[in-house]
Amino acid sequence: MTVKLPTPEELSTIDYQLPETRWMETPAVLREGIFCHAGREKDLAAVHMPNPREWRVEDEDWKLPENWKQIILEGLRDRVDRFRSLQLFMDICVRCGACADKCHFFIGSGDPKNMPVLRAELLRSVYRKNFTMAGKLMGKMVGARDLTEQVLREWWSYFFQCTECRRCSLFCPYGIDTAEITILGRELLNLLGLNIDWIAAAVAKCHRVGNHIGMEPQSFKESIDFLCDDLEEITGIKIEPSFNRKGAEILFVTSSGDFYADPGIFTCMGYLMLFHELDLDYTWSTYAAEGGNFGFFTGHDVAKLLNAKIYAEAERLGVKYIIGGECGHMWRVFHQYMGTMNGPPDFLETPVSPVTGTRFEHAASTRAIHICEFTADLIQHGKLTLDATRNDHRRVTFHDSCNVARGMGMLEEPRYLLHHACNHFFEMPEETIREQTFCCGSGAGLHAGEDMELRMRGGFARASAVKHVQKKHDVNTLACICAIDRVALPTLMDYWVPEVAVTGVHELLGNALVMKGEIPRTLDLRGEELPNETDNE
Amino acid sequence: MVFNPVGEIVGPIYALTAVILLILISWAGVRGLGLTGFFGIVVPYLAAILFFTGFLHRLIKWSKAPNPFRIPTTGGQQKSLGWIKHSTTDNPYTTFQVILRLASEVFLFRSLFRNLSLRPQTGTQPVSYASAKWLWLFAIAFHYALFTTLFRHLHFFTNPVPAPVRLVQNLDGWLEIGLPQVMVSGLILLGAVMVLFARRIFLPKLRYISLLNDYFPLFLLMAIATTGALMRYVAGIDTTSVKELAMGLITFHPAVPDGIGVLFFIHFFLVCSLAAYFPFSKLMHAPGLFFSPTRNLASNNRAFFHPNPWNRPVAFHKYADYENHFREKMVEAGIPLDQDPPSPGSKE
Numbered sequence: 111m112t113v114k115l116p117t118p119e120e121l122s123t124i125d126y127q128l129p130e131t132r133w134m135e136t137p138a139v140l141r142e143g144i145f146c147h148a149g150r151e152k153d154l155a156a157v158h159m160p161n162p163r164e165w166r167v168e169d170e171d172w173k174l175p176e177n178w179k180q181i182i183l184e185g186l187r188d189r190v191d192r193f194r195s196l197q198l199f200m201d202i203c204v205r206c207g208a209c210a211d212k213c214h215f216f217i218g219s220g221d222p223k224n225m226p227v228l229r230a231e232l233l234r235s236v237y238r239k240n241f242t243m244a245g246k247l248m249g250k251m252v253g254a255r256d257l258t259e260q261v262l263r264e265w266w267s268y269f270f271q272c273t274e275c276r277r278c279s280l281f282c283p284y285g286i287d288t289a290e291i292t293i294l295g296r297e298l299l300n301l302l303g304l305n306i307d308w309i310a311a312a313v314a315k316c317h318r319v320g321n322h323i324g325m326e327p328q329s330f331k332e333s334i335d336f337l338c339d340d341l342e343e344i345t346g347i348k349i350e351p352s353f354n355r356k357g358a359e360i361l362f363v364t365s366s367g368d369f370y371a372d373p374g375i376f377t378c379m380g381y382l383m384l385f386h387e388l389d390l391d392y393t394w395s396t397y398a399a400e401g402g403n404f405g406f407f408t409g410h411d412v413a414k415l416l417n418a419k420i421y422a423e424a425e426r427l428g429v430k431y432i433i434g435g436e437c438g439h440m441w442r443v444f445h446q447y448m449g450t451m452n453g454p455p456d457f458l459e460t461p462v463s464p465v466t467g468t469r470f471e472h473a474a475s476t477r478a479i480h481i482c483e484f485t486a487d488l489i490q491h492g493k494l495t496l497d498a499t500r501n502d503h504r505r506v507t508f509h510d511s512c513n514v515a516r517g518m519g520m521l522e523e524p525r526y527l528l529h530h531a532c533n534h535f536f537e538m539p540e541e542t543i544r545e546q547t548f549c550c551g552s553g554a555g556l557h558a559g560e561d562m563e564l565r566m567r568g569g570f571a572r573a574s575a576v577k578h579v580q581k582k583h584d585v586n587t588l589a590c591i592c593a594i595d596r597v598a599l600p601t602l603m604d605y606w607v608p609e610v611a612v613t614g615v616h617e618l619l620g621n622a623l624v625m626k627g628e629i630p631r632t633l634d635l636r637g638e639e640l641p642n643e644t645d646n647e
Numbered sequence: 648m649v650f651n652p653v654g655e656i657v658g659p660i661y662a663l664t665a666v667i668l669l670i671l672i673s674w675a676g677v678r679g680l681g682l683t684g685f686f687g688i689v690v691p692y693l694a695a696i697l698f699f700t701g702f703l704h705r706l707i708k709w710s711k712a713p714n715p716f717r718i719p720t721t722g723g724q725q726k727s728l729g730w731i732k733h734s735t736t737d738n739p740y741t742t743f744q745v746i747l748r749l750a751s752e753v754f755l756f757r758s759l760f761r762n763l764s765l766r767p768q769t770g771t772q773p774v775s776y777a778s779a780k781w782l783w784l785f786a787i788a789f790h791y792a793l794f795t796t797l798f799r800h801l802h803f804f805t806n807p808v809p810a811p812v813r814l815v816q817n818l819d820g821w822l823e824i825g826l827p828q829v830m831v832s833g834l835i836l837l838g839a840v841m842v843l844f845a846r847r848i849f850l851p852k853l854r855y856i857s858l859l860n861d862y863f864p865l866f867l868l869m870a871i872a873t874t875g876a877l878m879r880y881v882a883g884i885d886t887t888s889v890k891e892l893a894m895g896l897i898t899f900h901p902a903v904p905d906g907i908g909v910l911f912f913i914h915f916f917l918v919c920s921l922a923a924y925f926p927f928s929k930l931m932h933a934p935g936l937f938f939s940p941t942r943n944l945a946s947n948n949r950a951f952f953h954p955n956p957w958n959r960p961v962a963f964h965k966y967a968d969y970e971n972h973f974r975e976k977m978v979e980a981g982i983p984l985d986q987d988p989p990s991p992g993s994k995e
Contacts, residue, residue: 202935519721
């Protein structure tokens with residue numbers, strides 16, 4: 111079942127040689143290690159997605175509905191009418207090639223269909239054939255082709271080799287955004303019941319249970335309590351957070367990656383320490399426990415379906431506003447979609463920091479702020495005592511997560527926190543950070559186990575940049591503000607750049623945070639010995 | 648699918664053939680059949696109708712499709728806390744900042760200016776990126792030259808010729824070598840188009856993605872610039888007659904004066920072809936940029952509500968159902984409930 115992952119030496123020899131056949135005559139090869147498993151019948155049924163059934167990617171027969179072509183073409187027509195982005199991006203590409211070598215999947219695979227321009231042409235060719243006069247009359251000559259099962263397989267292959275990171279869109283002279291193409295392309299595929307297991311399962315669990323990993327309310331509470339026990343050992347302070355508490359001022363929502371897996375849990379400990387130190391009137395929710403949104407990797411309606419619970423819960427609990435944790439695509443949704451999809455939340459108020467009094471006017475409508483914004487404001491007002499020497503064993507660089515960088519633009523806040531929480535900070539080359547940041551290679555629901563080769567190829571560009579600072583500055587820590595990063599990057603580092611640990615920004619902050627009444631700190635949040643001077647108090 | 652070894656050169660060959668055909672049609676029509684009225688009057692009016700209606704039709708089509716979500720690509724720091732420097736043009740927050748961003752795209756080709764080229768890993772040398780502004784350079788040179796050339800041509804359609812047009816003409820002829828004056832814009836136009844064509848032929852990746860639709864306008868522009876240059880520098884042209892024709896067309900009193908050479912008709916026919924082709928082609932990227940939702944929307948979605956005209960209701964999993972489902976487990980874990988105390992009959 112599992113395929114052997116090639117060695118880094120094998121994988122780093124990337125063949126940029128183009129095929130001898132034109133791309134339309136080169137069928138997609140669905141290769142193990144590159145594709146993800148098919149979505150399961152029960153998971154599709156759980157959220158009433160079309161055509162639930164058991165099927166396998168490897169099979170000839172994908173068990174499509176008989177009128178699948180009609181479904182796709184009608185679905186495409188419908189979306190062209192509903193999304194100006196799609197219509198425009200189908201019409202105006204000039205194939206200048208500026209995007210070609212900007213995609214991390216192209217850089218890591220050399221596969222020309224991973225050039226954003228061709229990824230879009232896969233869909234555009236069908237659009238031309240069916241919706242434009244020239245395409246109908248002149249066909250292949252003008253880049254138009256019929257929708258066949260081969261084309262459908264190609265869509266499936268390449269729309270699940272895109273992490274919707276938008277790096278290409280930054281460089282495109284017209285702002286053509288492959289994320290839009292991929293999101294809508296996946297939406298079309300989902301009309302036929304073609305999703306991947308990793309996404310479909312998470313969506314089904316999130317819908318019913320409240321988070322992607324299907325952690326039930328009592329287990330959710332247990333895992334947070336467990337982190338608090340660890341914190342008591344490290345700091346000597348007993349933290350008792352509340353759950354589903356009505357009347358709290360703030361609802362805190364983060365991604366499930368932060369409360370179930372190493373190293374996300376260490377970031378979560380950072381949140382818990384910070385909130386306790388501030389004596390913040392906040393609550394967790396077991397019902398709206400998930401900030402991440404795998405619905406966004408399925409389609410707009412499913413994104414809305416999962417996101418809707420957050421405002422509903424905020425209203426039920428009667429909080430004033432929402433703070434969101436460190437998560438990438440969660441923040442793309444919070445920043446660019448949540449208000450439109452499920453707002454405006456008139457029952458909430460414009461966020462005001464209870465500690466500094468700062469009004470977060472830029473969140474006056476959505477009423478949700480990022481924890482990095484919240485914490486940066488605290489530090490700027492001198493409300494936190496930080497001992498950066500506790501992170502002196504860490505030589506840190508920062509990975510901007512794509513969604514936060516290019517779908518929001520929060521570049522300075524996390525850096526400000528890092529500059530206060532640690533003494534040794536080094537930037538990666540500028541072509542690989544901030545708005546030009548490279549994806550971890552596993553975003554948009556692709557961080558499954560079976561597509562490990564794809565993930566290692568996709569993360570190659572990011573890893574190269576880390577390797578650069580590892581060599582140059584002895585960097586041993588890669589900080590990030592994304593839960594998928596925290597799951598995906600450790601594997602990527604082990605593979606390409608061993609000896610580099612992955613942390614959240616609030617983990618480093620938690621290490622540095624000097625708490626009232628704490629015992630002399632000898633351990634960091636991972637339970638590892640702190641460097642030399644530990645008795646700073 | 649049949650393997651097609653010459654697949655890659657079919658595009659440019661067809662495109663070139665099409666342009667040659669256009670030249671032959673106008674040449675044969677005027678020289679052979681003497682159809683100066685058709686090529687001097689009917690064709691330009693037809694082309695103008697196609698251009699304007701096609702253009703408008705496309706703009707209306709785009710306008711009808713809504714922007715359900717506000718999805719700018721953010722290329723710089725967001726506006727958040729007052730003391731953090733906000734990148735106003737790359738991450739616009741107000742309408743004015745959006746206009747600045749669009750202006751930087753339209754006039755300076757801001758996004759293309761970011762262009763980098765990949766240096767793949769070789770030996771111990773890691774992946775790196777080099778600045779690749781040459782695409783930006785030739786693209787911007789081409790577009791400004793095209794604009795200047797078009798603007799200069801206004802002198803055929805205006806009487807008296809407005810001062811700005813005369814000024815541009817004089818500036819454009821600054822080289823002052825030979826007689827007639829050499830127009831720099833025309834030379835740059837031709838040179839830049841050749842470079843843009845050459846990269847499609849010589850860069851394997853570009854060749855791989857290029858279509859007939861990409862080569863055709865390039866050949867057309869080359870032919871237009873070449874016939875224009877031939878008239879100006881080689882064959883000569885009776886500009887008075889041409890201006891008479893142009894003024895007639897624009898004042899809707901069309902007449903074809905004598906003494907206009909066939910070269911002009913070829914040039915004119917090619918221009919008309921380009922205009923007629925424009926609205927149905929990728930050349931619509933020009934107005935398209937103004938419609939691009941990743942560039943023309945402000946990144947202020949958290950501050951101001953953005954409505955979606957077709958926002959669809961979803962049947963999300965309600966809290967009451969959740970509580971009913973997990974009631975006993977929640978009670979045991981001490982998590983507060985809406986409905987206390989637990990009703991014994993509601994297990995699932």
